[in-house]
Amino acid sequence: DAMVIQNPRYQVTQFGKPVTLSCSQTLNHNVMYWYQQKSSQAPKLLFHYYDKDFNNEADTPDNFQSRRPNTSFCFLDIRSPGLGDAAMYLCATSKDSAGPRGGYTFGSGTRLTVV
Amino acid sequence: QKEVEQNSGPLSVPEGAIASLNCTYSDRGSQSFFWYRQYSGKSPELIMSIYSNGDKEDGRFTAQLNKASQYVSLLIRDSQPSDSATYLCAVPSQGAQKLVFGQGTRLTINP
Numbered sequence: 001d002a003m004v005i006q007n008p009r010y011q012v013t014q015f016g017k018p019v020t021l022s023c024s025q026t027l028n029h030n031v032m033y034w035y036q037q038k039s040s041q042a043p044k045l046l047f048h049y050y051d052k053d054f055n056n057e058a059d060t061p062d063n064f065q066s067r068r069p070n071t072s073f074c075f076l077d078i079r080s081p082g083l084g085d086a087a088m089y090l091c092a093t094s095k096d097s098a099g100p101r102g103g104y105t106f107g108s109g110t111r112l113t114v115v
Numbered sequence: 116q117k118e119v120e121q122n123s124g125p126l127s128v129p130e131g132a133i134a135s136l137n138c139t140y141s142d143r144g145s146q147s148f149f150w151y152r153q154y155s156g157k158s159p160e161l162i163m164s165i166y167s168n169g170d171k172e173d174g175r176f177t178a179q180l181n182k183a184s185q186y187v188s189l190l191i192r193d194s195q196p197s198d199s200a201t202y203l204c205a206v207p208s209q210g211a212q213k214l215v216f217g218q219g220t221r222l223t224i225n226p
């Protein structure tokens with residue numbers, strides 16, 4: 001089945017140690033998004049790729065970076081995780097023709113713990 | 116004013132009753148609206164989308180849209196304990212390829 005897959009499901013990292021979260025999709029969607037969701041809060045968009053075009057949100061800290069080497073894969077890099085970066089990280093995709101009008105397909109998320 | 120606002124709850128509803136969830140949005144130009152269900156520790160799941168004023172029904176779920184008043188609601192009929200979750204309202208940000216989410220309403224269905 002076509003889907004969005006995030007790995008790992010749970011990630012524990014040490015304070016200040018770089019960590020990479022991955023997302024892959026078999027939907028051939030043009031747009032891929034990374035959201036951060038802390039407990040009892042709304043998902044907050046960090047950045048998104050429209051094809052190869054990177055779109056950063058104005059309030060996304062420099063500590064967060066992303067790569068999209070091809071249509072299927074997108075990575076979230078946290079260069080120096082702090083305790084405040086502990087959250088669920090959600091990857092989502094959408095078709096370019098529908099965009100948000102068609103809604104997103106979400107991956108299962110990665111729960112990041114910083115120790 | 117936040118772009119998308121929801122009452123965070125918690126909202127408790129007895130099993131079998133109707134649960135009513137509300138959402139208001141600030142952008143009058145918004146054309147599409149989404150409701151996602153999110154179980155604890157899981158990712159959001161799209162359950163309803165609505166584009167036109169009025170009601171849209173899908174099984175036990177009904178989405179209602181009133182663009183003049185800038186609100187969208189979700190009704191869940193015959194509520195089941197399995198409906199206990201956080202419900203997120205989402206609206207596309209105008210001119211951008213992204214969804215803005217409300218903070219969600221936590222719903223508990225009591226057996």
